[in-house]
Amino acid sequence: MSLESALQSLKRGEFVLLFDSAGRENEIDMVVAAEFVTPEHVARMRQYAGGLLCIAIDNNFAKSLELKYMHEILADSSISNKEMIMGLAPYGDHPTFSLSVNHYQTYTGITDKDRSLTIREMANIFNVENKQKKFASSFKTPGHVPLLIASKGLLAARQGHTEMSVYLAQVAGLTPVTAICEMMDAETYSALSVDKAEKFAKQNGIPLIDGKELLEYAKVH
Ligand code: 5RP
Numbered sequence: 001m002s003l004e005s006a007l008q009s010l011k012r013g014e015f016v017l018l019f020d021s022a023g024r025e026n027e028i029d030m031v032v033a034a035e036f037v038t039p040e041h042v043a044r045m046r047q048y049a050g051g052l053l054c055i056a057i058d059n060n061f062a063k064s065l066e067l068k069y070m071h072e073i074l075a076d077s078s079i080s081n082k083e084m085i086m087g088l089a090p091y092g093d094h095p096t097f098s099l100s101v102n103h104y105q106t107y108t109g110i111t112d113k114d115r116s117l118t119i120r121e122m123a124n125i126f127n128v129e130n131k132q133k134k135f136a137s138s139f140k141t142p143g144h145v146p147l148l149i150a151s152k153g154l155l156a157a158r159q160g161h162t163e164m165s166v167y168l169a170q171v172a173g174l175t176p177v178t179a180i181c182e183m184m185d186a187e188t189y190s191a192l193s194v195d196k197a198e199k200f201a202k203q204n205g206i207p208l209i210d211g212k213e214l215l216e217y218a219k220v221h
């Protein structure tokens with residue numbers, strides 16, 4: 001599947017599957033541009049991915065919202081259990097988790113309708129002039145959708161699904177805010193294998209992007 005057809009899918013508000021690499025998480029995330037997310041997208045990610053549904057955002061956007069990484073927030077706090085703070089994951093990257101949020105118009109925050117509203121409204125903030133003020137008045141934390149902050153320097157700095165999905169949105173000319181969810185396997189109780197993901201992609205007409213190809217593309221663009 002060419003990268004071009006994957007970008008076209010994203011622009012149409014459709015899913016793409018994104019594999020990082022065998023030497024990293026070795027996982028495939030379902031990815032969709034946040035600006036298009038509907039309750040149906042959330043339902044499909046629950047059913048066919050089943051991992052943690054998160055919102056990945058561009059680093060500059062996070063700065064404009066005065067957001068920090070959760071490990072920084074906790075390190076700066078007065079909690080006594082600082083040894084619990086995750087520095088690096090077993091595969092060597094720092095976590096990209098920041099706050100978790102609910103849009104203020106949600107009820108429990110977890111339903112397909114509620115999470116899709118939270119995800120879409122995060123993307124909409126990108127086009128607002130006073131982003132920080134609008135963010136603080138429109139969202140509550142803790143909530144049911146974790147925010148992930150892409151690294152400054154994007155793919156040159158970190159090659160996670162956070163950065164790769166935000167990069168894809170940028171290249172597609174979309175708001176650099178994505179909804180991502182790891183694909184799990186209910187038969188093996190592990191992450192879905194690349195073989196099974198390829199089969200799923202073919203059956204459902206969803207492009208599968210190999211992180212290696214994306215990194216090659218980024219090098220020359
Ligand atoms: C949040 C995660 C996922 O792995 C997600 O893909 C983002 O993380 P990363 O950028 O490290 O791949 O842990 O559910």
Ligand code: CA
Binds near residue numbers: 025
């Ligand atoms: Ca992970």
Ligand code: ZN
Binds near residue numbers: 027029160162
């Ligand atoms: Zn990941």
